Amino acid sequence: MLTTVAPPEQRLLLHNISWETYERLLAESVDNCGTRFTYDEGNLEIMVVSIGHETPNRTLAAIAEITAYETERDFVRAGSTTFKRKDLAKGFEPDSSFYFHNADVIRGKDEIDLAADPPPELIIEVDITSSSLDRFPIYAAIGVHEIWRYDGERVRFHTLDGNNWRLIDGSLVLPPMTAAQATIFLERDRHEKASEWLRALKEWIQAQS
16 A cells, blocks of 8 residues: 655745735634744745654754753743734744843743844754745844754754855854754754753763863
């Protein structure tokens, strides 16, 4: 019997969608945590994710959190919060997101309004099947500082340099983590017991100080 394996992400791209329709769809899907919306000047991508997408996302988020703990960095988890700017006609929902320098500004908030609040400093993006909508210009316009992106094979770190994204080996937001080590620990998580994986990650971080 032939078994069909669902892709990690399923995507639908719509055009000529008004901002009002975008916000209505967001409101209607507020309880659907497996759906991500990305909006860019009338173009709307709707992505439904599976465990093949969520597992590397959660692992990378854990790597970020443990790096912060071990280096005594304060942070706030913002998860897949909807970040949007009506004046720019742009909005997105990352797989995971974090605040570090601005943790005190965001801590305790129930909603984030980018008209007054800062954008996330780090976002995690898992993009295994290739997005039909280029999100990097959206992240740049919003003012995200750094992206950790996993394409199904390796993790790459990108930092915002002016209006453009530049590849970097080591995180500027969350040193000493590097893209190479994030890739290694992401792969190890697929095969190792959680306790062994956590111990190894902590030991690597501590060895860098």
